[in-house]
Amino acid sequence: MAEARAVNTGPGRVLVGLYALFALAAGARAAVQIASRFDEAPLAYLLSALAAVIYLAATLGLVRGTAGGRRLAMICCSIELAGVLTVGTFSVFDPEAFPDETVWSGYGRGYGFVPLVLPVLGLLWLRSTAAGD
Amino acid sequence: MYDLLATAIIVASLLVAAWCFVAAARDRWIDVTHLAGLTVLELALLTQAAFAVVRITGGERPEELATFAGYLATSALLLPAAVVGSFMERTRWGAVIAGAAALISAVLTLRLQQVWSPLHG
Numbered sequence: 516m517a518e519a520r521a522v523n524t525g526p527g528r529v530l531v532g533l534y535a536l537f538a539l540a541a542g543a544r545a546a547v548q549i550a551s552r553f554d555e556a557p558l559a560y561l562l563s564a565l566a567a568v569i570y571l572a573a574t575l576g577l578v579r580g581t582a583g584g585r586r587l588a589m590i591c592c593s594i595e596l597a598g599v600l601t602v603g604t605f606s607v608f609d610p611e612a613f614p615d616e617t618v619w620s621g622y623g624r625g626y627g628f629v630p631l632v633l634p635v636l637g638l639l640w641l642r643s644t645a646a647g648d
Numbered sequence: 649m650y651d652l653l654a655t656a657i658i659v660a661s662l663l664v665a666a667w668c669f670v671a672a673a674r675d676r677w678i679d680v681t682h683l684a685g686l687t688v689l690e691l692a693l694l695t696q697a698a699f700a701v702v703r704i705t706g707g708e709r710p711e712e713l714a715t716f717a718g719y720l721a722t723s724a725l726l727l728p729a730a731v732v733g734s735f736m737e738r739t740r741w742g743a744v745i746a747g748a749a750a751l752i753s754a755v756l757t758l759r760l761q762q763v764w765s766p767l768h769g
């Protein structure tokens with residue numbers, strides 16, 4: 516059985532950079548929204564905050580690269596993918612619920628669809644570095 | 649914001665990003681030409697940030713000051729952080745890190761323009 520390849524080098528470092536940036540972007544956006552106009556769309560703003568936490572956890576998981584870190588990153592990428600698909604779909608069919616854009620609105624349209632691509636790349640990368648492939 | 653400088657930054661960002669991705673495609677790490685491009689780009693971003701700070705202290709206000717400040721700080725710090733990241737990863741993937749950061753600098757500059765005057769959109 517082959518050793519697990521280091522998850523936090525090579526392409527992994529590109530992913531870590533992007534995840535860290537998105538943790539910052541989603542976190543800062545949520546902070547501004549919650550501080551300035553929480554009443555307008557509490558659900559959307561809480562989702563922004565949740566997205567930020569998940570991006571941060573994924574970043575930490577990828578940086579650590581241990582078995583636990585990999586599991587954390589795997590869980591976060593899965594939640595993200597589900598989140599961007601669910602919120603994306605809701606925001607298309609029920610724009611009223613998301614009057615202000617979040618990172619996941621319109622499948623991450625406001626962020627060049629990177630929020631949609633990132634969890635897929637993360638999962639592929641975790642899989643390709645898994646032991647025994 | 650200064651449209652001419654912003655446009656120049658966006659064009660330069662795209663060129664530097666493309667040049668970094670060429671290195672990555674050839675399985676190379678960044679060399680001195682990439683570092684020179686990134687340095688020029690960073691100086692332009694810092695100039696843009698300085699102009700923005702001068703105008704804000706002069707009393708002008710973008711629509712959402714906090715958001716604008718966040719983008720401005722990120723635009724100034726992103727490339728130095730990416731260069732550090734690139735030096736930690738001395739493979740083609742280090743070139744991808746530098747190229748992605750240059751690309752994101754273009755997006756940040758565009759967003760700075762939009763947040764400064766939403767009608768610009």
